[in-house]
Amino acid sequence: MKAVVQRVISASVSVDGKVISSTSAGLIVYLGVKRGDEAELCSQMAKKIANLRIFEDENGKMNKSILDVGGEIMLISQFTLLADPMHGNRPSYTDAESPTRANELYLLEADKLREYGLKVKTGVFGADMKIDNVGDGPVTIILEYN
Numbered sequence: 001m002k003a004v005v006q007r008v009i010s011a012s013v014s015v016d017g018k019v020i021s022s023t024s025a026g027l028i029v030y031l032g033v034k035r036g037d038e039a040e041l042c043s044q045m046a047k048k049i050a051n052l053r054i055f056e057d058e059n060g061k062m063n064k065s066i067l068d069v070g071g072e073i074m075l076i077s078q079f080t081l082l083a084d085p086m087h088g089n090r091p092s093y094t095d096a097e098s099p100t101r102a103n104e105l106y107l108l109e110a111d112k113l114r115e116y117g118l119k120v121k122t123g124v125f126g127a128d129m130k131i132d133n134v135g136d137g138p139v140t141i142i143l144e145y146n
Helices: 040-051 101-114
Strands: 002-015 017-025 026-032 062-064 072-077 119-124 129-144
Touching: 002 072, 017 072, 017 119, 017 129, 040 101, 040 129, 062 129, 072 101, 072 129, 101 119
Parallel strands: 026 072, 072 119
Antiparallel strands: 002 017, 002 026, 002 129
């Protein structure tokens, strides 16, 4: 399982020209589910995301988590995080989990984040989404569990 976590001022997701989800300040998390990933990885990933200290404290140091600042999370499923672009010019996605299983784990990840009391919004699994976000920092962290 792989996630790209970005600190944002705001984020929104549109499908077919209609905004279906939006958040205020917090995080946008792009989640890729790898073939063979197990449900317990969702708990590990949620714990790490919820507790990542990437928000500034009163001294300008990154010492606060999303829990501390009361931010929101936009969780987006993104199988292309599992791309292997090293052979040829067309990336291979053989490491990505099947859509059915990936969606199950994506929804479970959202639930695990909500267990921390976080407000979590989602995109539409498998849809052609247009994502707008205003980055903050920029701060981008890559998390990967094998």
